[in-house]
Amino acid sequence: MARMKFICDAERCIECNGCVTACKAENDVPWGVNRRRVVTLDDGVPGEKSISVACMHCSDAPCMAVCPVDCFYRTDEGVVLHDKDTCIGCGYCSYACPFGAPQFPSNGTFGMRGKMDKCTFCAGGPEANGSAAENEKYGRNRLAEGKLPACAEMCSTKALLGGDGDVVADIFRNRVMMRGKGSEVWGWGTAYGKPAGGEVKR
Amino acid sequence: MALQTWRVVGLVALGLVVGACGEKPQEGKARKSDVSAYQGGGSSDVAPGWKSGDAASWEAQMKSRAQYGQNEYTRSSAP
Numbered sequence: 001m002a003r004m005k006f007i008c009d010a011e012r013c014i015e016c017n018g019c020v021t022a023c024k025a026e027n028d029v030p031w032g033v034n035r036r037r038v039v040t041l042d043d044g045v046p047g048e049k050s051i052s053v054a055c056m057h058c059s060d061a062p063c064m065a066v067c068p069v070d071c072f073y074r075t076d077e078g079v080v081l082h083d084k085d086t087c088i089g090c091g092y093c094s095y096a097c098p099f100g101a102p103q104f105p106s107n108g109t110f111g112m113r114g115k116m117d118k119c120t121f122c123a124g125g126p127e128a129n130g131s132a133a134e135n136e137k138y139g140r141n142r143l144a145e146g147k148l149p150a151c152a153e154m155c156s157t158k159a160l161l162g163g164d165g166d167v168v169a170d171i172f173r174n175r176v177m178m179r180g181k182g183s184e185v186w187g188w189g190t191a192y193g194k195p196a197g198g199e200v201k202r
Numbered sequence: 203m204a205l206q207t208w209r210v211v212g213l214v215a216l217g218l219v220v221g222a223c224g225e226k227p228q229e230g231k232a233r234k235s236d237v238s239a240y241q242g243g244g245s246s247d248v249a250p251g252w253k254s255g256d257a258a259s260w261e262a263q264m265k266s267r268a269q270y271g272q273n274e275y276t277r278s279s280a281p
Contacts (some may be wrong), residue, residue, distance in 0.1 A: 002261045071233055083233040126234040129243025143239035146249035146263045153271055163268030164261070171273045178275070 003078040004121055004143075005165035005192065006152070007172050008052045011182035012159035015040055015050040019151035019160050023054070026122065026150040027139025032106025035119040036151050052151070052160045055080065055101035055119035056191035063093035063102055077143070078165075079121040084137050089113040098190050121162070122149040165192075 015038050023029065023036045036054035057080045064072035064080060071086035072093070082093075093102040093116060104113040124141030127134035134141055142149060152162030161168040176183045237243075240261070242254030252263035269276055 001257070002264055073233060073236065075236065076238055081236065083231075086231050086233050123239055126236040129237050129239070129241060130245035131243070141239070141243060141245070143264075144237075144241070144243040145245050145247060146252045146260065146267070148264065148267055148271065155272075158272050158274065161268075161272050163272070164265050167265050167268045168272070171268070171275075174273070174275055 001076045001078075002164040003166075004057060004123075004163065005078070005168055006054065006056060006121075006149075007161045007168050007185055007188065009159045009161065009172060009175065009182070010049045010051045010184075010186060011175075011179070012157040013038065013050040013052060014157055014159070016156050018154050018156050019052045022150040022154035023119070026142070027120070028135075029139065030105040030107070030117060033103045033117045035101075035103070035117065051186055052155075053099055053101075053187070054151070055097075055121070056099055056187055057119075057121055058191040059193055062096040062098070066092045066096040068092060073126075075123065077123070079123045079143070081120055081123060081125050081138075082116065082118070083126050084115040084117075087115045089115055091116075099187065122147070 017038050020034065020036050020038060024034075027035065029035050036052060038050050038052050040048055040050040042048045057074075057078060059078070061072065061074070061080045063082075064074070067082075068090060069086050069088055071084075072080060072082045074080050089104065089112070091104065091113060094100070094104065102116045102118045104116060107114075120138050122140055122142035124130075124134045124144065125138035127137065129141050129144040140150070147153065149162045152160050161171055172185065238257070240255065240257040242248065248254075249263065249267070251266070252259040
């Protein structure tokens, strides 16, 4: 089965935030939650690098490991999703995630966190595919429509690649070969593990 | 009993009734099961080129969409 992954090519990202806007619009993300955000290192300095960050749908997800009510699950495609009806809003997943993906809406009364919300790889959640309930809780289910996540498809420079891990890795490898630099993929080792022996595959 | 005492009893009873009405069952909810993406769904805006329920055609659709949409080297002849 296809193993879904994200890669953000820091050499191409121009910090346009098109991915952020696409995600917010496609999934009707609540106030205070940024499922996807662009992080810029050395902002304003020539040579700044930007990278689009959201849930990486890790192979060994720390959020899933720490959840006290076991509301997380991984689909056959490797997408890490959760059940908002089971979630108790404890925030453990938010603390555990190295990418800051699980977030909580800011409009709760008296500082109540509410249910955790995060990037779903546009794969919805544990409701009927394409149903109103799924759309309301988790946003659009683009995978069930035969499409890829809105952020990757809307990226203006194709810095953000999303889809079958073999395909996106091949696309990225081809780019690195063509331009001769920029082979590091930030977050890849953290999310998906390093190859055996510590060697970087080319 | 004095009227004042009855008033106190009445207020306490009212408080208990109102509080009980707001009680929600506290049993934990087990995680629901999910349907695979290749099964398709109730959306009317489905991309063409694959068959709902056919995992192989869905995977092929995902791969070709990624190659066509995100890899400009397959579409341009320039190095």
